[in-house]
Every structure is written in structure tokens, then in C-alpha cells.
Amino acid sequence: MIRREITTPTDRLFSRRRFIYYSAALAAAVACGPAATPATGSPAASPSGPVQLKGTKVNLLHWTSFVPDEDKWFKETLVNDWAKPNGVDLTIELVAANEAQPKIVAALQAGGGPDAMLLQWTWAHLYADKLSDVGTVAEKVGSDGGGFYDAAKQNAQVQGVWRAVPFGITGNAVHYRESLLKQAGGDKFPATWSDLAKIGADVKAKTKLFYGQATGHSFGDPPTFLNPFLWSYGGSETDETGKKLAINSAATKDALVAFKDLFDKASDPQCLSWDDSSNNRAYAAKQIWATLNGASIYLTALTADPDLAKDTQLVLLPAGPKGQFSLGTPFQYAIPKYVKDPGPVRELVSYIMSPKTYGGFMKTGGKGYTLAPYKKGEGELWPSSDPKFDPFKKIGTLTKWYGYPAPPSPAAAESGSKYIVVDMFAKVAQGETPESAMSWAEGELKTIYKL
Amino acid sequence: MTATVPRRLLTLYLPLSLAAIVLLFPFYWMFITSIKTDRELIDLNGLPFWVFEPTLEHYRVLFAETGFLRWALNTLTISVVATAISLVCSILAGYALARLRFRGAAAIAGAIFVTYLVPQTLLFLPLLEVVRQLGLSNTLWSMILTYPTILIPFSTWLLMGYFRSIPRELEESALIDGASRVRAMTQIVLPLALPGILSAAIFAFTLSWNEFIYALVFTNSTDIKTIPVGVVTELVKGDVYFWGSLMAGALLGSVPVALIYSFFVDKYVGGLTAGAVKG
Amino acid sequence: MRAETRERPVTAGQLPTIGEVLDRQGVLAYILLLPGLLILAAFIGWPFITSLWLSVTDQSVSTSVARFVGLENFTGALKSQIFLQTVRNTFVYTGVTVVFKLGFGLGLAVLMNQSFRLKNLARAALLLPWIVPTALSAIAWLWLFDATFSVFNWAIVRSGIADRGINWLGEGVWAMTSIIIANIWRGTPFFAISILAGLQTVDRELLDAAAVDGASPWQRFWRITIPLIRPVVLIVLLFSTVQTISDFQLVYVLTRGGPANSTHLLGTLAYDVAVRAGQLSQGAAISLYMFPVLIVCVVALLVYMRRSSV
Structure with a gap:
């Protein structure tokens, strides 16, 4: 009698806990899914060699721009033009600039999280050991774009290794x-x-x-x-x-x-x-x-x-x-080392940063708000006919970085x-x-x- | 008797209205801000306390262009489940610590309190590792299971206080009557501690509703966000605050809860009288 | 009554039963404690041990293998003016807000304990500041204290009290005052509802009896009510102190520690160092400086508990 009365509430609790763990495990399994399932089908053509894209998942952590059209470009244009045709399940998380850093630090520290993250300032130098080398992507993007500005390069390159691919500069x-x-x-x-x-x-x-x-x-x-x-x-x-x-x-x-x-x-x-x-x-x-x-x-x-x-x-x-x-405030894409299959992420970054795509992005309404990190941005890709934006063309060459005149x-x-x-x-x-x-x-x- | 009306005015209504004005003014301000047009909001020549061209645009943005309803549902689910887990744990632990004599009671009570001392700002980084190991990141469970760590210490201590304030004799006489301890606990002590339990529930629910850092760090997609995280991360864009929608989100994220509490507050008084009659 | 009749015939045979009861209490206690302790151990115990380890290493976000550095992070913090200023700020902020929250909370609870029309609605409404997520109410305060658009300044200037408004968040002392105001606003309802719950357990008969004996309302309040609700008040006080010392959200939104660090609290500084600057170990050390103060709270609680349970 007594024993049963003692154990009843705890019994219920234990089964509740068990239920929680099982359902949590189930939820996690559903959420994570077959993340790195190798897909069948023809490899998509790409600048850095054939990469299996179909059936892969990419999670991108990005800052939310005050220009609504820039956010929309990521949520709609990028998904429709790149993810869908390539069969990639692309999730884009847009967060306020100040709230991005705790998420990035926590993910790097825990060894899991977004597949690509947009860094700011000289963060690539802070997190260098946790970021994979993206030299091949960065070199290609730089040369296609007419060469990176010095500041863009300084912020993304740590002791000669590209830890991030420059994304842009918010000039002022x-x-x-x-x-x-x-x-x-x-x-x-x-x-x-x-x-x-x-x-x-x-x-x-x-x-x-x-x-x-x-x-x-x-x-x-x-x-x-x-x-x-x-x-x-x-x-x-x-x-x-x-x-x-x-x-x-x-x-x-x-x-x-x-x-x-x-x-x-x-x-x-x-x-x-x-x-x-x-x-x-x-x-x-x-x-x-x-x-x-x-x-x-x-x-x-x-x-x-x-x-x-x-x-x-x-x-x-x-x-x-x-x-x-x-x-200027520089931004870079980094791919953390914990990402097991960086191929699709590299493809994504290469795609966004190619002058053709990026030119389209610049025209969406930001005009000169986000500048390309490379020289074509102030030249043929320049999005605005309003001469008032012209001073921004000089930002790329003029801008320095935290720690100047020393390297970041x-x-x-x-x-x-x-x-x-x-x-x-x-x-x-x-x-x-x-x-x-x-x-x-x-x-x-x-x-x-x-x- | 005639003297009581001005007296009540002085001792009750006057201070009460004063408190209400001070505590509720920011809410009036949120409301006013949420229905002003952006242009009127920054117009320094007009009367800021009133709205001349009210608009529901900011509410439309909140509902149509963000996942606010989804966030509200998430927040509700997390808060209810986390509160339930915490209450069960705290009632059991609080009762044990207040009523049972056993070795190490003081040490355990102290240890539970110590866990409350660990600041969340210190904890969220290593905690994400634990959450990831358990495969919980980016799920509602990551919050449901971690929030009790913030809630249990206070609830346990609060309930310990309540359990203590209930005369031991009531319970002891039942025990002597042949009732088991569990029965004495569930049928005599718990009903008497109802105000305390409700108080702990309100506390736990509110803290879950409010939590920010864990929810920010443990989630990676819009679908999983809670109200505070969703509103702050998606309505402050670059160097522009979307004041109207932010304030609309703050209001809709608190007033309904207060309305629900107003029913509970009633029960909470009722629980007391019921306990008093039995006692 | 029934208890008495059954209890009377005391025999020697009952002694082992009492022993059995005590024995049962010990086992039962641990069974009851288990669920709570498990959750706390899993989600605080382990991360906390990790943090302790962090604080004596040179771990940054970038280092893969951390090196043991002893107490270097703790001594390093003491060399920083910003840290010392932050400690002062934290004491001022906690001390001032807790005193005001207790005073206002007690007053509000006494008011709310009376009966009046729409009492439930009023009680719930006054809880609002505590219900609204701090992350969002802090943004509302940011707007109220805005340098250009502060409605307080509008009132001050238009009413002719001064010809220019207060530089709420822009001047050291005012910035501290502003975050203190916002914290008191937010925290008072919590004190009020907890104390109110305590007030309701106070036996009315006791108060009535005292009134019959000629005690004034004031005497009844101080001599009967306060001692009776003391356990609740004490616990609320200690928990609020802990919460306030480790506060983060409000300052993070309102000033981020500025201007010139005059509102930095240990929580915000630790966040800046650990998250923004990536120096995890130093951030952990700064957070852990809260501990000595907090341990004092625990000891006080334990002493109180031992005294009251005997």
C-alpha cells in the first residue's frame, strides 16, 4: 500500500521524462534529417569542380538589412534562382546585426550550427582556428570581381589563409x-x-x-x-x-x-x-x-x-x-570547420559572390548601402544612377580596419x-x-x- | 462610517492610481507608438500623447511579414510545458526539504540555491554544447528542458516557505489517523499551499515567457523562435528600429498573458479561502 | 478529535514504528528530490563545471586546445579600470534597485490585499511590467529615454521646468538613474505578487484578535504581519538580489554599458569580453567574480533556514 502510494507520482514523472527524451530524440531526428545524404543525379556545373548539390541542406546565418528588398532577395530570389533548380534545401536565418554574434560564437564553441555565417568586422581573425580555409572560393571571387579591396582582404585573410570570403562593405x-x-x-x-x-x-x-x-x-x-x-x-x-x-x-x-x-x-x-x-x-x-x-x-x-x-x-x-x-563595416562569409560537407556551401557562396548575381543583388534597392568587396562593384556593377551615391564608390579604397595601421x-x-x-x-x-x-x-x- | 470614504480614497484609491499610472504609462506609450505612422512618430511639433492619424500598418507588418503567430504559439507551448515540469519538480523537492527530516537537507537546499547563482550569460555557451549532444538544438525541447533550470530553484524555495507556514499539526494528525505521507501531502498540504503553488506557477510561466538568451542561441530558424527573440532579431534591422511593429509585438506579447492571469488571480484567492475553510 | 482517541493507548510496540517513519522520510525525501536534481545537474551542473574550467584557461573562441593559466584571468581583470568601474556600477545598481523594489513591492502588496472593485483586473494589470518580455520592454524604455524623442523631455521642456531636457542615457549619473528606473519598474510587480501571496497566508483572526486588544493598524502590520511574511520576503529579496547582480538584458538594450562604461554591469562586461571579443576564459572569470557576493547570500539563507527550522 504504502510503497505504491510513494512511487505513484514519481513513476508518472519518470515516464514523463522518458517520453520527453524519446520525443526529443524523435524531434531532433526529424529536424536534422538526412543532412548529408549523398544525392544521385548529375552533378551541377560549378566553377570549383563537380559538387553534389541535389538533396543537400544548407543553413545560412545572415544579418537582416534595413533595406527590406535586400532581405527579400535572400528569402526569395536566391531560393528561386539557386536552391530550387539545384535541389538544395536552403534555410536562411536573418537576424539583427547585434544578435548575430552570440549565435555565431555559441555555434563555433559547441561545434554545430549554421553551415555558413556572415561575419562582421575582423571576426574572422577572432575565430580563425574554427573556420575552414576557403581560399579557392575567395581567390576566384576576387579575380572575377576585378580584385578585392585591401580592407576586404585584410579582414578575411588570417596569416595568409582565407578564413572567409568577403561579402561586402556597408560604407558611410x-x-x-x-x-x-x-x-x-x-x-x-x-x-x-x-x-x-x-x-x-x-x-x-x-x-x-x-x-x-x-x-x-x-x-x-x-x-x-x-x-x-x-x-x-x-x-x-x-x-x-x-x-x-x-x-x-x-x-x-x-x-x-x-x-x-x-x-x-x-x-x-x-x-x-x-x-x-x-x-x-x-x-x-x-x-x-x-x-x-x-x-x-x-x-x-x-x-x-x-x-x-x-x-x-x-x-x-x-x-x-x-x-x-x-x-566601412565589412562583412564576410565563413564556413565553420564543423561543417562536414562544405561543398554545397562553397557553391552557394561562389554563386552569391559572382559578379552577375551580386550585381543583381546590389540593384535590388540597397543601391549603395551594401558595396561589393571587389573593384567591379564601383565600376560596371554600380547599381545607382543617382549621383548622390557616388561618394560611396570611393569607400572601398579608402576604408581601413580595426587595428590600422597594423594588420587586423x-x-x-x-x-x-x-x-x-x-x-x-x-x-x-x-x-x-x-x-x-x-x-x-x-x-x-x-x-x-x-x- | 461616513468617514471611511475619504479615508479609503487616501489609503487605497489614491496610492493605487498613482502606482497604476507609473506602472502602466509605458504600456500606454507602447500602444500609442504602435498605432502612429512613422511620420507622426518623429514629428516633434505635435502632441506626443495622442494619435492624429492612427494606423494599423504596424500590426499588419507583424502578422503578415513576420512569423509572429508562430512565435506566439512556440512561446506558449514552451512556457506551459516548462512550467509544468518545473512545478512538479519544485513541489516534490520543496515538500521534501520543508517537511521531511533527512540527512543533507540543508546542503541540498543550499545546492539548489547555488544553481540559481550561476548567471545565464556565463552558462549559455557551454549549455549549447550539452543541448547539441542531446540532439536538441533548434527544437522547442532545447528550451523546454533548459528553462526549468532557471525556474526550479526559485519555485522550490518559494514552496519551501509555504509548506513551512502550514501548521505541522494538520498533517501530523492525518498521519496519526493512518493516512500515508503521500496522502497527507496531496490532500492536506497541497490544497493549503495552493496560493504558493499558483504564485510559483505564475513566476515560472512568466520567466519562460520572458527568456531571451537561451532562446536566441538555441534556435536557428524562424519557425522555432519565441516572441522576444523573433521580435528583436527581425524587427531591428541594421540601424533602423521598426518602432511601431516592435511595440505592437511587445503589447501583443504581454497583454493577453495579463488577461489570463486576471482569471488566475481570482482562483488564487479562491484557493486560499478553500484552504482556510478546510483548515 | 479522532486523532486523540486513536493515539491514547501508548505501548512499547509503537517505538519501532516511529523509527520506521523516520527511515521512510529519508528515502522518500530523496525520491521526491530526484527529478529536480536531475534536471539541474544535467543542464547547470555540467555547463557550470565547464565554465569553472574555462576561467582558469586561456580559451578563446579560436583556440582549439586550451592551456591552464591558473588565476591569470582573475588577476588580469583586476588590472582593468573598466572592470573595477563595472564592479562599482553593479553594487550601486543592485543596492539601489533592490531597496526600492522591496519598498514599492511591499506597499503595492498591502494595497492589493484590500478588497475593492475590479481587484483581479487591477492585480493582473499591475503585473504587466513583469510579464512583458524584458527584451521588448527595454526597447520601449529606449524609446522613452531617447535623446531626441523622449516624452519625458518633451514634458519637461513644454511645462517650462527646464529649457532643455535631461540627457537620460548620455550622461554617466543619468544613464545609471535611467537603468535603475527601468529595473525598478520591471521588478516591483514581482515583489508585490510574491509578498501578496505571503500576506494571504496571514491569519485574519490573529489580526482581529490584536485589533480587539487595542493594537493600532501600524502596530499590527509591524508586529504581526511582517514577522509572518518574513520568510517569503527574505527569499524574494535574496532571489531578486541574485537576479539583479547578474542582470544583462536591460543594460544590453539601453546603453550597452555606455557612455564610457558608466553603466556596465558584470553581466554585460562578461558578455562583451566573452562573446563580442571572443575571450571566453576572461569572460567566464568576470562572471565568476559575482560569486563571492552570491555565496554570502547563500550562507545568510542557510543560517536563516537552520534557525527557523529548529
């Missing part, structure tokens, strides 16, 4: 309101930072609108503005070898002093909290007269507010004493993800002295670079 340009600039007596957007501080102050005095630039913790706008700013004064985290810190220097100090001047005269303290999306909204609401951003601001205005779009002009960042710099490295990537340069500038904007901000940055970089 200063968007500004021509009418407001004219109101303050300027006729052309200033070509140097010191002129921008002067004219920015005039515009602010006349129109109450400021030059808005994010300096918070966000993956895009703050670093793509502040790193080129630092470089244009000759400052950098390390020297060209990456073996010696160079942040605590007269050049960095010049940059910080110049930034403080620009920030106080032409900008506004609220920018310290801005993330990537803030300037898009502020510009659309006519609260700022200029800002550095990807083409999304202009593209949105084209449909949402044609008058604003008409008044908007785009130029590259002003120059400092050491020249003009830019930092895991340490440079770590410093970027800890926002060391961004925070150094933010501290000065908040009133700290350049010296103290610099020595703070030096202290942090010492532990990061282990120097």
Missing part, C-alpha cells in the same frame, strides 16, 4: 542638409575637421541644429566616425607592427583636442547616448543638420520625405592633417568590442583631459594587447 558618408549649410554662409561641405568645427558652430548658431554623431556603445556609427578621426590626426592604437602601443602620443592628443573643440562648438552632449539608430531618427525629425551614416538615412528619406531627400547631400568624412580616412588581430578586435577608442573620445567630450583619457586607454590596451 556624411549626410547633410544643403539649405541649412547655405543659410549659415557655407556653400560646400567643409573638407577639414577644423572647418567643420567653424561652420558647424555657425549652423548651430543660426538654426539651432547641430552636427549629430553617436559616441555611445554601439557597433556601427561611433567607431566608424571616431577611428577615422583618430587616424586622420596620425593617431592609432599601435604602430604598424602591432607590437608596440602608440596610443599615448602627441598625435592622439591633437585628435582629442580637435574632437573636444568640434563636439563643444558644433555638436551636443546628447550624442553621448546615441546608438546607430539615433541619428537616423534625429535627421528624419530635422533635429540635426548633418551626420555620418550608411546610406539608410538617405534611402529612407527618398520614400518617406522626398523634400528632405532633395535637400540632403552626401560627402565623405573631412580630412585631418594626415589625410582622409574611412572605416584578435587584440584589435577585442579593443574594438570594448569600445576603447570610442570611450577615450567620449571621456574627453564629457570633460576629462586628453592626457587622462589617453593614459586610461593606454592602460586598457596594455592588458588587451598583452604588451
Whole structure:
């Protein structure tokens, strides 16, 4: 009697657990399916040799672009033009840029997940040992496309081995309101930072609108503005070898002093909290007269507010004493080593990156938002007849990478993800002295670079 | 008696309304945002507290262009099953720890609490390995089986507290009457602990409903996503937030649950009175 | 009554039965504990041991074979200003929010414990901040605190309180205040419902008896209600402290630790280091720094438990 009463609830529980495990196993089996079943039928023609495509499954992790047509291109065009005819079961997961990284890290660490993933920045250097060599694909794509830009190559190649295939660069340009600039007596957007501080102050005095630039913790706008700013004064985290810190220097100090001047005269303290999306909204609401951003601001205005779009002009960042710099956000396709049959994935990447396909992708509506990583992108593949996009053509050659002038490295990537340069500038904007901000940055970089 | 009305106003209605305004204002704001056109949303000249050209466009986007309904169904399934598993485990464990004398009780109670101390941000990477080994990744089971780890510690401790607050004598007299311990537990202690159990259920369900990191990392396709993960990963695109649809998703992902809770809250009070009558 | 009649005739023969009962309790206890412990062991035990191991190696996402480095990751963290600032932030954030959540939660629970029209609806409605997924409510707060579009600033400026709004997320102290406000908003309902459940187990007769004896409502509350609900309050307090110390989502959405690290918490910093920078071992070490504080909580709980069960 007693025994039965004691065991009844647990019995039920055990069978429930057993049920759970069985059904979980079943579900997993259904979900995974015959992933690598070799298919019969004729091999599809391909640039890198015959690969069995029919019956294979490919899971691609991609970022979701703000341009709806770019997402649609992946979900529809790519599936219809490539996957279906080749008999490939293609799953594309589109996730927000900030949410892609935890998924990628977790998959690499666990040794399973998507078959191809779109990396950002210098991530290929962070994950190099877990990514397979995609040299054959990358070399072919590069030569077909007229050669990769240096930055695209630097980000994807780790110690001479291609750990990823460059996918594209999201470039950025200063968007500004021509009418407001004219109101303050300027006729052309200033070509140097010191002129921008002067004219920015005039515009602010006349129109109450400021030059808005994010300096918070966000993956895009703050670093793509502040790193080129630092470089244009000759400052950098390390020297060209990456073996010696160079942040605590007269050049960095010049940059910080110049930034403080620009920030106080032409900008506004609220920018310290801005993330990537803030300037898009502020510009659309006519609260700022200029800002550095990807083409999304202009593209949105084209449909949402044609008058604003008409008044908007785009130029590259002003120059400092050491020249003009830019930092576009680079993207690359990587195939993790855990993928047992990388053939179909390579085929997919080759297909997307071939100039013909990529040209079609660029025309879908992104126009200049995502630039090709190779030179044909600014030439014959250029998608837009709107001359306002023209500055973006120069981004490919102008853009540098995290850690410049040294080659990209895991340490440079770590410093970027800890926002060391961004925070150094933010501290000065908040009133700290350049010296103290610099020595703070030096202290942090010492532990990061282990120097 | 006449004095009670202003008094009640001061001690009940006034503070209650104040609390309601503070706690619910963000929801009003979500609602307003979800029915504004993008143009009106960023219009700084108008009155932000009101909508002049309401639109259902953002809701249309949510339903027609994302898998919101699917996500809602997933979230519901996961939450219900994970809550059920957690409750069974917690009731059994909480009862054992509160009522039975055995060696190592304090140590086990402590160990259960310690598991709660391990932050999810530390755990999700190694946990994905376990989930993969079991062949569960990209299935609802990956969440159903891992969520109880967040839910059991609190529920167990909460229920321990409740079981303790029920006079031992009630149970002991039943035992002396010849009832078995299991019977004493199911027929005397459990009904009395009903408010606590409901409280633990609400807690567990809500946390499952809310969970983000595990759901983000363990899933690889739109069909398996939960509401928070789906909305955040698919409606923040590049440097553009789709505010209207985001807020619509937040509202639809919480108000129905609150409505369901309003029925439960009733039961939860009823459970108490029933227990009191029996006692 | 029935129990008494059956219990009376005590004989020596009953002694082994008592022993049997105790014996049964031990076995039964472990059977009852088994399911919960199994789940915890499988899905926390093993990953946690892996994390402990990680923290004493040089594992990054890229390294295939990790090297044992002792406590280097822990000492390395102490050298970083960002880490020290983060520890301070975490203490301030946890301390302030937990005190406010307890105060407001208690108040709200007492209010909700009274009877009034639409009580159930009101109770459920006030739970809303806690029900809505944090990932989404944090986005709503992001919009409320937006530098340009903050409705609070709109009200401040239009009502003439100040001629410019507050730089909510853009200035160190205000940014911390903002995340604290959002956390209190989110956490208060949880305190309220748990304490409310506790209040309902308080015997009304006890309170009525005290009232008859001339105790004021205030005295009744402090002398009778509070001691009776103390176990629930204590547990909620400790669990909330643990949750808040390891908070991640809110800060991740609102500021990502900015401006200039003034809102970084251990959870967000560990995430930045482990996931964004790929330094898994260092991230694990940073997370594990939460442990000393948390262990203090456990000890406090155990001491309390031992005291109350004797």
C-alpha cells in the first residue's frame, strides 16, 4: 500500500521524462534529417569542380538589412534562382546585426550550427582556428570581381589563409542638409575637421541644429566616425607592427583636442547616448543638420520625405592633417570547420559572390548601402544612377580596419568590442583631459594587447 | 462610517492610481507608438500623447511579414510545458526539504540555491554544447528542458516557505489517523499551499515567457523562435528600429498573458479561502 | 478529535514504528528530490563545471586546445579600470534597485490585499511590467529615454521646468538613474505578487484578535504581519538580489554599458569580453567574480533556514 502510494507520482514523472527524451530524440531526428545524404543525379556545373548539390541542406546565418528588398532577395530570389533548380534545401536565418554574434560564437564553441555565417568586422581573425580555409572560393571571387579591396582582404585573410570570403562593405558618408549649410554662409561641405568645427558652430548658431554623431556603445556609427578621426590626426592604437602601443602620443592628443573643440562648438552632449539608430531618427525629425551614416538615412528619406531627400547631400568624412580616412563595416562569409560537407556551401557562396548575381543583388534597392568587396562593384556593377551615391564608390579604397595601421588581430578586435577608442573620445567630450583619457586607454590596451 | 470614504480614497484609491499610472504609462506609450505612422512618430511639433492619424500598418507588418503567430504559439507551448515540469519538480523537492527530516537537507537546499547563482550569460555557451549532444538544438525541447533550470530553484524555495507556514499539526494528525505521507501531502498540504503553488506557477510561466538568451542561441530558424527573440532579431534591422511593429509585438506579447492571469488571480484567492475553510 | 482517541493507548510496540517513519522520510525525501536534481545537474551542473574550467584557461573562441593559466584571468581583470568601474556600477545598481523594489513591492502588496472593485483586473494589470518580455520592454524604455524623442523631455521642456531636457542615457549619473528606473519598474510587480501571496497566508483572526486588544493598524502590520511574511520576503529579496547582480538584458538594450562604461554591469562586461571579443576564459572569470557576493547570500539563507527550522 504504502510503497505504491510513494512511487505513484514519481513513476508518472519518470515516464514523463522518458517520453520527453524519446520525443526529443524523435524531434531532433526529424529536424536534422538526412543532412548529408549523398544525392544521385548529375552533378551541377560549378566553377570549383563537380559538387553534389541535389538533396543537400544548407543553413545560412545572415544579418537582416534595413533595406527590406535586400532581405527579400535572400528569402526569395536566391531560393528561386539557386536552391530550387539545384535541389538544395536552403534555410536562411536573418537576424539583427547585434544578435548575430552570440549565435555565431555559441555555434563555433559547441561545434554545430549554421553551415555558413556572415561575419562582421575582423571576426574572422577572432575565430580563425574554427573556420575552414576557403581560399579557392575567395581567390576566384576576387579575380572575377576585378580584385578585392585591401580592407576586404585584410579582414578575411588570417596569416595568409582565407578564413572567409568577403561579402561586402556597408560604407558611410556624411549626410547633410544643403539649405541649412547655405543659410549659415557655407556653400560646400567643409573638407577639414577644423572647418567643420567653424561652420558647424555657425549652423548651430543660426538654426539651432547641430552636427549629430553617436559616441555611445554601439557597433556601427561611433567607431566608424571616431577611428577615422583618430587616424586622420596620425593617431592609432599601435604602430604598424602591432607590437608596440602608440596610443599615448602627441598625435592622439591633437585628435582629442580637435574632437573636444568640434563636439563643444558644433555638436551636443546628447550624442553621448546615441546608438546607430539615433541619428537616423534625429535627421528624419530635422533635429540635426548633418551626420555620418550608411546610406539608410538617405534611402529612407527618398520614400518617406522626398523634400528632405532633395535637400540632403552626401560627402565623405573631412580630412585631418594626415589625410582622409574611412572605416566601412565589412562583412564576410565563413564556413565553420564543423561543417562536414562544405561543398554545397562553397557553391552557394561562389554563386552569391559572382559578379552577375551580386550585381543583381546590389540593384535590388540597397543601391549603395551594401558595396561589393571587389573593384567591379564601383565600376560596371554600380547599381545607382543617382549621383548622390557616388561618394560611396570611393569607400572601398579608402576604408581601413580595426587595428590600422597594423594588420587586423584578435587584440584589435577585442579593443574594438570594448569600445576603447570610442570611450577615450567620449571621456574627453564629457570633460576629462586628453592626457587622462589617453593614459586610461593606454592602460586598457596594455592588458588587451598583452604588451 | 461616513468617514471611511475619504479615508479609503487616501489609503487605497489614491496610492493605487498613482502606482497604476507609473506602472502602466509605458504600456500606454507602447500602444500609442504602435498605432502612429512613422511620420507622426518623429514629428516633434505635435502632441506626443495622442494619435492624429492612427494606423494599423504596424500590426499588419507583424502578422503578415513576420512569423509572429508562430512565435506566439512556440512561446506558449514552451512556457506551459516548462512550467509544468518545473512545478512538479519544485513541489516534490520543496515538500521534501520543508517537511521531511533527512540527512543533507540543508546542503541540498543550499545546492539548489547555488544553481540559481550561476548567471545565464556565463552558462549559455557551454549549455549549447550539452543541448547539441542531446540532439536538441533548434527544437522547442532545447528550451523546454533548459528553462526549468532557471525556474526550479526559485519555485522550490518559494514552496519551501509555504509548506513551512502550514501548521505541522494538520498533517501530523492525518498521519496519526493512518493516512500515508503521500496522502497527507496531496490532500492536506497541497490544497493549503495552493496560493504558493499558483504564485510559483505564475513566476515560472512568466520567466519562460520572458527568456531571451537561451532562446536566441538555441534556435536557428524562424519557425522555432519565441516572441522576444523573433521580435528583436527581425524587427531591428541594421540601424533602423521598426518602432511601431516592435511595440505592437511587445503589447501583443504581454497583454493577453495579463488577461489570463486576471482569471488566475481570482482562483488564487479562491484557493486560499478553500484552504482556510478546510483548515 | 479522532486523532486523540486513536493515539491514547501508548505501548512499547509503537517505538519501532516511529523509527520506521523516520527511515521512510529519508528515502522518500530523496525520491521526491530526484527529478529536480536531475534536471539541474544535467543542464547547470555540467555547463557550470565547464565554465569553472574555462576561467582558469586561456580559451578563446579560436583556440582549439586550451592551456591552464591558473588565476591569470582573475588577476588580469583586476588590472582593468573598466572592470573595477563595472564592479562599482553593479553594487550601486543592485543596492539601489533592490531597496526600492522591496519598498514599492511591499506597499503595492498591502494595497492589493484590500478588497475593492475590479481587484483581479487591477492585480493582473499591475503585473504587466513583469510579464512583458524584458527584451521588448527595454526597447520601449529606449524609446522613452531617447535623446531626441523622449516624452519625458518633451514634458519637461513644454511645462517650462527646464529649457532643455535631461540627457537620460548620455550622461554617466543619468544613464545609471535611467537603468535603475527601468529595473525598478520591471521588478516591483514581482515583489508585490510574491509578498501578496505571503500576506494571504496571514491569519485574519490573529489580526482581529490584536485589533480587539487595542493594537493600532501600524502596530499590527509591524508586529504581526511582517514577522509572518518574513520568510517569503527574505527569499524574494535574496532571489531578486541574485537576479539583479547578474542582470544583462536591460543594460544590453539601453546603453550597452555606455557612455564610457558608466553603466556596465558584470553581466554585460562578461558578455562583451566573452562573446563580442571572443575571450571566453576572461569572460567566464568576470562572471565568476559575482560569486563571492552570491555565496554570502547563500550562507545568510542557510543560517536563516537552520534557525527557523529548529
